[in-house]
Amino acid sequence: MPVKLDKLDPEFKFRVASTPGGENVTRCFACGTCTLSCPVREIDEKFNPRRIIHMILLGMKDEVLKSDFIWLCTACYACSERCPQDVGITDLMNALKNIAVEEGYVHPSYIEQVKALSQFDGLYEISDYDNKKREKLGLPRIERKGVVLKSIMEKTGIIGLAQQGGQE
Amino acid sequence: MKYALFLGCTVPVRGMNYELSARKVAERVGLEFVEDERFSCCGFPVKAVDVETSLLMSARNLAIAEEHGVHLCTLCSACNSTLAEANMILKEDDELREIVNEQLDGMRYEGMIEVKHFARILYEDIGIETLKDFITNPLKGFAFAPHYGCHYLKPSEAYGGFDDPEDPKSLDELIKVTGADSISYEEWDLCCGGGILGIKEEVALQMAGKKWKNLKKYQIDGMITICPFCSVMYESNQKKVEKLEGMEIGVPVFYYPQILGLALGIPPDELGFKLNRVRPTKFLEKLSSLVS
Numbered sequence: 001m002p003v004k005l006d007k008l009d010p011e012f013k014f015r016v017a018s019t020p021g022g023e024n025v026t027r028c029f030a031c032g033t034c035t036l037s038c039p040v041r042e043i044d045e046k047f048n049p050r051r052i053i054h055m056i057l058l059g060m061k062d063e064v065l066k067s068d069f070i071w072l073c074t075a076c077y078a079c080s081e082r083c084p085q086d087v088g089i090t091d092l093m094n095a096l097k098n099i100a101v102e103e104g105y106v107h108p109s110y111i112e113q114v115k116a117l118s119q120f121d122g123l124y125e126i127s128d129y130d131n132k133k134r135e136k137l138g139l140p141r142i143e144r145k146g147v148v149l150k151s152i153m154e155k156t157g158i159i160g161l162a163q164q165g166g167q168e
Numbered sequence: 169m170k171y172a173l174f175l176g177c178t179v180p181v182r183g184m185n186y187e188l189s190a191r192k193v194a195e196r197v198g199l200e201f202v203e204d205e206r207f208s209c210c211g212f213p214v215k216a217v218d219v220e221t222s223l224l225m226s227a228r229n230l231a232i233a234e235e236h237g238v239h240l241c242t243l244c245s246a247c248n249s250t251l252a253e254a255n256m257i258l259k260e261d262d263e264l265r266e267i268v269n270e271q272l273d274g275m276r277y278e279g280m281i282e283v284k285h286f287a288r289i290l291y292e293d294i295g296i297e298t299l300k301d302f303i304t305n306p307l308k309g310f311a312f313a314p315h316y317g318c319h320y321l322k323p324s325e326a327y328g329g330f331d332d333p334e335d336p337k338s339l340d341e342l343i344k345v346t347g348a349d350s351i352s353y354e355e356w357d358l359c360c361g362g363g364i365l366g367i368k369e370e371v372a373l374q375m376a377g378k379k380w381k382n383l384k385k386y387q388i389d390g391m392i393t394i395c396p397f398c399s400v401m402y403e404s405n406q407k408k409v410e411k412l413e414g415m416e417i418g419v420p421v422f423y424y425p426q427i428l429g430l431a432l433g434i435p436p437d438e439l440g441f442k443l444n445r446v447r448p449t450k451f452l453e454k455l456s457s458l459v460s
Contacts, residue, residue: 020219020220021219039358039359039361039375039378040364040371040375042378043371043374043375043378044368044371071216071364071367071368072364072367072368072371073363073364074318074359074361074362074363074364074372074375075215075318075319075363076318076322076359076363077249077318077319077322077323077333078318078322078357078359080322080323081322081323081324081333081334090323091219094215094216094219095219097216097217098216098217098218098219101216101217101218106217107216107367109366109367110213110214110216110217112366113213113214113217114213114214114217117208117209117213117214121208121209122176122177122208122209123177123178123209123213124177124178124181124182126180126181130180130181133184134180134184137184137188137440138188139180139184139187139188139191140203142175142180142205143205144205144208148206148208148228149208149209149225151273152221152224152225152228152271153214153221155224155271156218156220156221156224157218158214158217158218158221161217
């Protein structure tokens, strides 16, 4: 895919750098330690941290934000621990995902997770069945009210995602 | 020694054997837990959506532990890294902490507590030497593969250097103190893939499969994990990995306190082995032949 100069957004790297986690993106000198450390890259070449950083620095905003590969980071921190420039690539990947969400590109699995958190205050409902099983094992019952995280997500505005992707 | 027990989302529903064995072990070694039903999700799942929301969720949980005046103990490594990282950020930045506190509906976090993984507490606060004195039934003749997982060690800046993320020894030491061998193996540090199970299952399963391929040449009685995500990948999804990779695995996966519990003399039926999805039948037979 050739890079089209007139489609590049020179401001994009600054937007990334002003998003929490993306602060150090311009420090990258493209050594490739991240890519060699990445366990996802070993299996799926579509995910290549050095390439993604280079695309950010070039200003390939749409290509980065609309791509499915930005969601492939497992957050293992292997790259972050080894990066000689302290770019903080795991956090940078989160910054990219955060910007993608702002722009309306959100992976469906996160919509489901936000929904669950707003209902149960956790990723899973602790059902009566679970509590019975817990009691049988001698573990205490857990009653989560399921309202706390909803109000936090209302404050920060991401609760809107829970209404996306079909309540129906 | 008192800690607030932070269970997180996955452990109390899908990792009851982890919770049960951790509680039993804690009781034996003199670790007391404070419980609080107000604890919610740690914030990890929304990091990808909005890190500020994640920070607020973490801060609220930290504030609850601080109210009790105790440090916080996690069983899940993802909770551990999320809360420890938030804790580091909030301790370092007074201004940000104020902004966060204003959002907590009357709760406040002053940055007075520490966040530690259960395994780290055993290793660092109880200590290997003390654990040695508690061992009554050493697991002689057993060998396990330690799986440290990512978030128990990383981001290392949030963990105060308690272990080396490139060459760790805490879990090996914790396994050895039970009397069992802890094996060294190639690519021990591979991520389980759990972080992208819901994004691209096939890649996640291949990541888990790689570890099993590396372990194939070793005679082991089980893999040892300290995180429910890792356990979901290596244990709950073992059949799927077998199918995808065309290989037979059939190796049980245990939570560390399950085997420590055995070495402490806690009966196997109190450590939740019935809930292990890869049935540890052979393991338990070997164990009973050892006792008799």
